[in-house]
Amino acid sequence: MTPLPTAGLAVPDRELVALFVRLRWRVLRGALRSQGAQRWTVLIGIAAAVFVGITGAVSLAIAGHAAANRESLLVIAPTAIAGFVVAIGVIAGISQPIDPRVLATEPITDRQLAGGLLVGSAVGPPGLSGGLLAVGLLVGAVDGLASIPVVVLTTVSFMATLLLISRSTINVLGLFATRHPRAGQLLVGVVSLIVYGGFQFIPQLTRGLDENGQRDLAAALAFTPPGQLGTAMVSAADEPLVATLHLAAGSVWLLPLAFVFVWTTRRLIVAIPLVDETGAGRGPEAAGRRHRQPVRSLARRLCGRGAVGTVAWRGVLTRMRTPRSALETFTGAGVGMAIVLVPTLVRDEVGAGAVLIGGAVQLAVLFMAGNSFGSDGPALSNELLCGVDPDLLIRAKARSVVVVAAPIAVLGPVLAAAITGEWKFLAAGFLVGGGGLLAGAGGAIVQSTLVPIAIPEGDNPLAGGDSGKGCLAGLILACVVLALAAITLPVALGLLWAVDRGSILLVTLLAVVTVGTGWFVFELGVRYATRKWRRSEPEIYAAVIPSR
Known part of the structure; x- marks a missing residue:
């Protein structure tokens, strides 16, 4: 130069x-x-x-x-x-x-x-x-x-x-x-x-x-x-x-x-970034404030106990570590919801808004958590160096994704029912949203393992540095979306058929099947990611460490 x-x-x-x-x-x-x-x-x-x-x-x-x-x-x-x-x-x-x-x-x-x-x-x-x-x-x-x-x-x-x-x-x-x-x-x-x-x-x-x-x-x-x-x-x-x-x-x-x-x-x-505007600290007053936050307490309980729960809770906390990672979480949810939910709400079919929320939740989770390992590289590398087993780490990361994205599966059906007035499909909407949440988390873990992209520091707090793998990540995301669509297609067609029939009972029964399908995809994704980590742990470890 x-x-x-x-x-x-x-x-x-x-x-x-x-x-x-x-x-x-x-x-x-x-x-x-x-x-x-x-x-x-x-x-x-x-x-x-x-x-x-x-x-x-x-x-x-x-x-x-x-x-x-x-x-x-x-x-x-x-x-x-x-x-x-x-x-x-x-x-x-x-x-x-x-x-x-x-x-x-x-x-x-x-x-x-x-x-x-x-x-x-x-x-x-x-x-x-x-x-x-x-x-x-x-x-x-x-x-x-x-x-x-x-x-x-x-x-x-x-x-x-x-x-x-x-x-x-x-x-x-x-x-x-x-x-x-x-x-x-x-x-x-x-x-x-x-x-x-x-x-x-x-x-x-x-x-x-x-x-x-x-x-x-x-x-x-x-x-x-x-x-x-x-x-x-x-x-x-x-x-x-x-x-x-x-x-x-x-x-x-x-x-x-x-x-x-x-x-x-x-x-x-x-400029010197201000990490915390809330005045949170480590003293008794700060602990009291955290105890009085019901959403925080609920999220901690959902993470569970034991080693998996502890690592999952750490993953939830570091989601809001930087403006960029917090923004990815917030906007990623909105992206998936907007891509599917908005067209759904303009459909004339009764129950379409509440039932087809599953696709919206899947996309939202993929957008917000498709690089879960790379965006959390420094903390994740420290856990690996401390001897955390990859199986535990991946399951904890998947659980943290489910906890962070859970509000989408709850608010999505409520929003759809409120706009369309079809409250009778709300229970089915919750079930379909839960199935989409689990399937999306499984797909996100697979994507995060296939293309772990370390996010270098950038000149702007709302922007990560150029990782050089954005297009590749986009291609992998498209492949994951297609794979999820192929796996969940039978259930989706069944839901559309039940919606066309106008039967709340059929829609609800198929929504229960959706939850089972989502759990199957979740477990499949976690197990695939675990095998991939065991075969390529040094390469993945090197990939998630951001360059300075």
């Missing part, structure tokens, strides 16, 4: 940008030259970014010229893309591709550091995908030679908007979570649930919009900065002066965003 100049020598901005670009691509080339899963996951990530970018670009380019309501499309598309980019950043907690803490002591200004980090983000696979989308939007917006100058400038402003709004939002939330961990977890968790719910409802709402509805939506979104950029593209051919004014209005917020990014980048580097 080219060394940065020593103190006392000014670094031209152009040269510094080139250094960051070379650093970013050397990191990528190093990953591509490595052996094993990291190389393939980087290749899959690049391929996915190119696929998404090209597909989106072609769609935007064609729709920009073929859509019947082209003006509305050019306003809605930039706003939707910007919102999607922000949502992905908030939910996934994407850290900087170049850790700013490594460069914090170099003789460069905060502005240069922030600019270099932005360039590093722009030249990677996500930046490539965003750039391709912007090119597609440009091609779709061009309407004659006269429109090209304004459309090109608007596209550049749009790319800068995507980059700055995503990074600035993540930095602000990360800084807030550093100073106020509990409030930060709650805020980001609620935002994540709103986003996932929106992904379920918005497509259904927009499909029913006619041209007048699309115009009304575009008129409302035109007041946002991305909407102003879209309006500039619409009027670029016929009214270039008006388009320039819209371009200026949509670009004026880039300066405040840049200032926020520079300021929050430096503050995140030097």
